[in-house]
Amino acid sequence: MKLTAADVAKLAEGDLRGDGATPIFGAAPLDKACEADLAFLADPAQAAAALSSRAGCLLAPRGSEELFKDFKGTVVFTKNPKYAFMLALRLVEAEVRPLPPPGVHPSAFVAPSAKVEPSAHIGPCAVVEDGAVIGYGAVVGAQCYVGRGARLGRASRLYPGAKVLDACEVGAECILHAGAVIGSDGYGYISPRGTHEKIPQIGKVVLEDKVEVGANAAIDRAALETTLIGAGTKIDNLVHIAHNVQVGKNCLIIAQAGIAGSTKIGNGAIIAGQAGISDHLTIGDNTVVMAKTGVMADLGPNQIVFGHTARPRFQAMKIEALLSKLPEMHRTLNKLKKKLGIE
Numbered sequence: 001m002k003l004t005a006a007d008v009a010k011l012a013e014g015d016l017r018g019d020g021a022t023p024i025f026g027a028a029p030l031d032k033a034c035e036a037d038l039a040f041l042a043d044p045a046q047a048a049a050a051l052s053s054r055a056g057c058l059l060a061p062r063g064s065e066e067l068f069k070d071f072k073g074t075v076v077f078t079k080n081p082k083y084a085f086m087l088a089l090r091l092v093e094a095e096v097r098p099l100p101p102p103g104v105h106p107s108a109f110v111a112p113s114a115k116v117e118p119s120a121h122i123g124p125c126a127v128v129e130d131g132a133v134i135g136y137g138a139v140v141g142a143q144c145y146v147g148r149g150a151r152l153g154r155a156s157r158l159y160p161g162a163k164v165l166d167a168c169e170v171g172a173e174c175i176l177h178a179g180a181v182i183g184s185d186g187y188g189y190i191s192p193r194g195t196h197e198k199i200p201q202i203g204k205v206v207l208e209d210k211v212e213v214g215a216n217a218a219i220d221r222a223a224l225e226t227t228l229i230g231a232g233t234k235i236d237n238l239v240h241i242a243h244n245v246q247v248g249k250n251c252l253i254i255a256q257a258g259i260a261g262s263t264k265i266g267n268g269a270i271i272a273g274q275a276g277i278s279d280h281l282t283i284g285d286n287t288v289v290m291a292k293t294g295v296m297a298d299l300g301p302n303q304i305v306f307g308h309t310a311r312p313r314f315q316a317m318k319i320e321a322l323l324s325k326l327p328e329m330h331r332t333l334n335k336l337k338k339k340l341g342i343e
Contacts, residue, residue, distance in 0.1 A: 003091070005057045005074040008038060011087050012059060014078030022056050022074045027085065027092055030055065035073070040085040059084050099139060099157075114146075123160070135172070147183065153209065168221065171209035171231070179216040182207065186220040186227075186243025186261060199223060201243060208232075214239065214255070230267065248285065266301060 003011075006020030025036040030046070033039040033055035040059035041050045047067040050058060057074045059081035060067075068075050078084050104110055104122040111130040116122065120134045123142040128134060132146045135154040140146060144158040147166035154172040158164065162176040165183030176182065188199035203222025207229045213219065214237035221227060222244045229235070230249035240258045241247065247259075248267035256274045259265065263277055266285035277283065277295040284301030295310040307316035337343075 003038075003088070005076065008057055008059070008084075008088060009076045012076050012078040012081075012084030014059070014076040014084065015062070016074065016076055017065070017068075018057075018074030020074070024057050027089055028055070038085065038088055040081040042082045099137075100141075105142075108140075129166070150183075159215075165221070167204040169204065169206045171207055171211065173210045174207050175212040177213060177215040177217075177237070180213045181218045182213070183221045184218050186223055188223055188243065188261075203227065203243070205229070208249070211235070217241075220245075220261075236273075242279070254291075 003024045004020060005016060005018065005022040005024060008024060009016040023036060024038050028037040028039055030039045030041060030049055030053045033053055035054060035056040037055050038057045039053055039055035044061060044064040044067060047064065051071055055073055057076065058071065059076050059078060061081055062077045062079055065077055100121045100123065102119045102121055105124045107124045108122045108126040110116055110122060110128045113130045114128045114132045116128065116134040117136045119136050120138045122128060122140045123144065125142055126140045126144045128140065128146045129148040131149040133151045134140060134146065135152055135156065137155040138152045139157040141158050141160040141162065143161050145163045146152060147164060149167045150164045151169045152164060153170055153174065156170050156172060156174040158176045159178045161178045162180045163182065164170055168183035170182065183205045185201040188201060189196040190199055201221050201223050203225045205219050205221050205227045208231035210232050211229050212234045214235055216237060217235055217239040219227060219229065219241045220243040227241065227243055227245050229247045230251065232250040233247055235253045236255040238256045239253050242259060242261040244262040245259050246264045248265055248269060250267060251265055251269045253271045254273045257271045259277045260279035262279055263281045265283045266287065268286040269283055270288045272289060272291040274292045275289045281295060282298045284299055284303065286302050287299050288304045289295055289310065290304065290306040290313065293306050293310050294308045299305060299310065304313040305311060306313045307319065
């Protein structure tokens with residue numbers, strides 16, 4: 001990254017105080033930044049730590065100007081310093097992890113009937129099967145697999161080892177991290193004769209635009225129709241989403257969460273780490289399922305739930321607090337029973 005403090009101020013739509021020509025070559029945390037780095041603080045309560053930072057350019061919240069009157073470096077005061085820092089990090093990422101150039105690597109296999117935009121990149125040992133469509137500026141990394149009739153949208157990226165299986169669709173500007181599998185078979189069996197017989201899973205998975213799927217996450221294809229992940233939803237590493245699930249837009253689904261078949265998740269929901277949601281349920285818009293929570297019944301919108309049976313958060317917290325007192329309560333109860341002569 002080769003910017004000046006004035007460039008940072010323009011990027012942040014902020015107010016510059018200090019030398020606008022200050023060169024910025026990198027980004028770093030407050031305590032590790034040097035004179036050539038950009039750093040930020042989101043909260044004026046961090047001002048003491050920020051004042052001792054060696055950062056050449058500091059992003060600070062508007063309204064904190066007086067706190068930084070003695071800061072030696074350049075300061076840009078902006079509405080949202082963290083967001084402005086993120087915009088700068090995008091520039092850093094473009095330099096340190098540039099997109100690979102267009103073209104098909106000699107070791108890749110692209111079926112004759114596949115349609116690959118000339119601007120797309122197909123990496124080493126990747127496979128693109130019959131009828132697949134690879135969109136403008138898409139990246140299919142090393143050892144990736146794009147199945148028959150699958151579609152990869154404009155500017156989407158598959159990191160090494162990601163798989164988009166037959167007939168599945170990935171929208172524009174999606175990211176699939178290493179080892180992610182889109183379109184694995186749903187877990188469907190029937191046991192009419194005492195043994196488990198597989199139910200064919202002939203549906204598909206559709207990821208709408210700007211969906212991100214973490215490393216080694218698995219999203220199962222529907223039995224007959226579509227497993228759907230709404231636009232803007234972000235899925236963490238090691239998440240499992242079962243067949244026929246419908247996930248709304250702009251949801252956050254965090255590491256090791258599991259969502260069983262045919263459940264519907266509303267827009268803006270948050271499913272925290274290691275939460276488990278049973279099948280055929282409905283989770284309302286903007287509801288938060290906290291970490292390690294087990295959901296076995298429908299939840300309405302705008303709730304926050306916690307615990308093995310997904311109680312309202314404050315009720316669940318009270319129960320957790322009481323659990324630690326159970327031994328003492330048990331001893332007290334036994335004493336009372338003995339005193340009253342109750343067996």
